Amino acid sequence: xxxxxxxxxxxxxxxxxxxxxxxxxxxxxxxxxxxxxxxxxxxxxxxxxxxxxxxxxxxxxxxxxxxxxxxxxxxxxxxxxxxxxxxxxxxxxxxxxxxxxxxxxxxxxxxxxxxxxxxxxxxxxxxxxxxxxxxxxxxxxxxxxxxxxxxxxxxxxxxxxxxxxxxxxxxxxxxxxxxxxxxxxxxxxxxxxxxxxxxxxxxxxxxxxxxxxxxxxxxxxxxxxxxxxxxxxxxxxxx
Amino acid sequence: xxxxxxxxxxxxxxxxxxxxxxxxxxxxxxxxxxxxxxxxxxxxxxxxxxxxxxxxxxxxxxxxxxxxxxxxxxxxxxxxxxxxxxxxxxxxxxxxxxxxxxxxxxxxxxxxxxxxxxxxxxxxxxxxxxxxxxxxxxxxxxxxxxxxxxxxxxxxxxxxxxxxxxxxxxxxxxxxxxxxxxxxxxxxxxxxxxxxxxxxxxxxxxxxxxxxxxxxxxxxxxxxxxxxxxxxxxxxxxxxxxx
Numbered sequence: 038x039x040x041x042x043x044x045x046x047x048x049x050x051x052x053x054x055x056x057x058x059x060x061x062x063x064x065x066x067x068x069x070x071x072x073x074x075x076x077x078x079x080x081x082x083x084x085x086x087x088x089x090x091x092x093x094x095x096x097x098x099x100x101x102x103x104x105x106x107x108x109x110x111x112x113x114x115x116x117x118x119x120x121x122x123x124x125x126x127x128x129x130x131x132x133x134x135x136x137x138x139x140x141x142x143x144x145x146x147x148x149x150x151x152x153x154x155x156x157x158x159x160x161x162x163x164x165x166x167x168x169x170x171x172x173x174x175x176x177x178x179x180x181x182x183x184x185x186x187x188x189x190x191x192x193x194x195x196x197x198x199x200x201x202x203x204x205x206x207x208x209x210x211x212x213x214x215x216x217x218x219x220x221x222x223x224x225x226x227x228x229x230x231x232x233x234x235x236x237x238x239x240x241x242x243x244x245x246x247x248x249x250x251x252x253x254x255x256x257x258x259x260x261x262x263x264x265x266x267x268x269x270x271x272x273x274x275x276x
Numbered sequence: 277x278x279x280x281x282x283x284x285x286x287x288x289x290x291x292x293x294x295x296x297x298x299x300x301x302x303x304x305x306x307x308x309x310x311x312x313x314x315x316x317x318x319x320x321x322x323x324x325x326x327x328x329x330x331x332x333x334x335x336x337x338x339x340x341x342x343x344x345x346x347x348x349x350x351x352x353x354x355x356x357x358x359x360x361x362x363x364x365x366x367x368x369x370x371x372x373x374x375x376x377x378x379x380x381x382x383x384x385x386x387x388x389x390x391x392x393x394x395x396x397x398x399x400x401x402x403x404x405x406x407x408x409x410x411x412x413x414x415x416x417x418x419x420x421x422x423x424x425x426x427x428x429x430x431x432x433x434x435x436x437x438x439x440x441x442x443x444x445x446x447x448x449x450x451x452x453x454x455x456x457x458x459x460x461x462x463x464x465x466x467x468x469x470x471x472x473x474x475x476x477x478x479x480x481x482x483x484x485x486x487x488x489x490x491x492x493x494x495x496x497x498x499x500x501x502x503x504x505x506x507x508x509x510x511x512x513x514x515x516x517x518x519x
Contacts, residue, residue: 054451075477075479075516076314076477077448077477077478207519232313232314232518233517233518233519234516234517234518235517235518235519236518236519237518262517267513267517268507268513271479271513271516271517272479272483272506272507272512272513272516273478273479273480273481273482273483273507
């Protein structure tokens with residue numbers, strides 16, 4: 038399978054300075070691509086560029102071979118790229134089911150929405166079990182899984198996850214990661230950023246280490262984790 | 277000789293142990309780095325040392341005298357200054373006025389004596405010149421750029437003549453040119469006898485600037501030593517890569 042998403046020579050930043058200094062990245066269809074790297078490497082900025090929240094100053098972003106750099110977030114969403122943000126984003130007083138349905142807010146075909154909801158309940162039994170409960174009554178890990186479910190309501194070609202394990206204890210993290218694996222096995226291409234490099238790269242078919250706004254190391258997840266170069270990227274070098 | 281000694285310090289927030297029997301020392305005259313992955317407790321250690329939050333256990337000694345339990349103003353008065361992740365300056369005071377705030381806090385004598393006041397003002401201008409920001413002396417804090425704020429905060433903290441300065445992410449959000457300037461300023465101030473303890477995520481900055489490095493993970497000290505030793509310690513990389 039070929040590249041679903043390609044970034045080439047992307048330079049982007051906020052106001053004063055650039056964060057990404059010529060980033061090249063390719064996301065293969067059907068893969069789990071995981072970006073790790075030390076604080077400030079630019080990982081989340083890559084996601085913002087892909088989902089249209091940040092317009093790159095230079096460089097190309099292609100989705101299915103079509104340029105998407107500079108398109109608005111909703112135009113990119115319509116093309117099939119959905120991002121699950123780092124922070125909790127469910128409406129706390131609405132029920133689980135209402136929250137998941139909101140993922141298909143832009144879909145007017147009600148029969149289609151119902152079919153997708155049924156499919157999502159298959160993938161995430163939690164959504165059916167807790168459907169009438171307010172989102173706020175769920176644990177952090179459960180809320181994350183409901184956010185995944187909501188993202189799938191648009192039947193996206195690419196699911197982007199920004200630090201899905203943030204703030205979760207190790208046991209819950211394992212459950213969330215198993216869910217990511219299940220989504221992938223159900224055919225979703227996934228691009229995620231992880232702070233926990235070991236578990237992120239353990240999950241990834243393709244691991245990417247960023248540092249100072251560039252991709253410094255990439256390959257199969259476990260190979261990247263065992264590359265001694267990763268130590269220098271995380272702990273710096275002395276002049 | 278240790279200027280600052282943290283001994284068996286602990287702090288919990290609800291069920292989370294943020295700092296767990298942490299012991300470390302900052303040699304007088306050193307630039308010591310405190311590093312660790314996100315959430316390892318670095319800023320909490322700063323907040324405990326400077327009296328911003330109360331400790332649950334342990335002791336903090338500055339010049340061999342316990343300062344645990346003292347309020348931030350007392351600790352500041354004893355000679356420990358600090359900066360913050362996001363520079364805290366007064367937006368509606370000029371850069372020069374910001375510089376004089378620590379002087380007022382340093383004692384009434386400065387206010388009462390005219391000669392002394394003029395002297396402090398001259399010293400503030402010198403310090404602004406040293407930081408290469410004297411041209412914005414009359415500019416309101418709120419109108420300064422991010423980098424100028426960082427430099428001003430560092431300059432202002434020096435006005436109280438601290439012996440120890442705690443810097444919380446001095447390189448955070450700073451471009452590479454300014455980064456080198458900040459490192460150089462810290463080195464020069466250190467050369468004049470000021471001891472530094474700094475928290476920083478930019479590892480090249482830490483490894484090149486610090487004499488000693490202490491590594492925190494889950495509130496505990498997991499390694500300490502020269503930058504090279506710490507960098508080659510497998511436990512440190514393990515902590516950064518996660519479990």
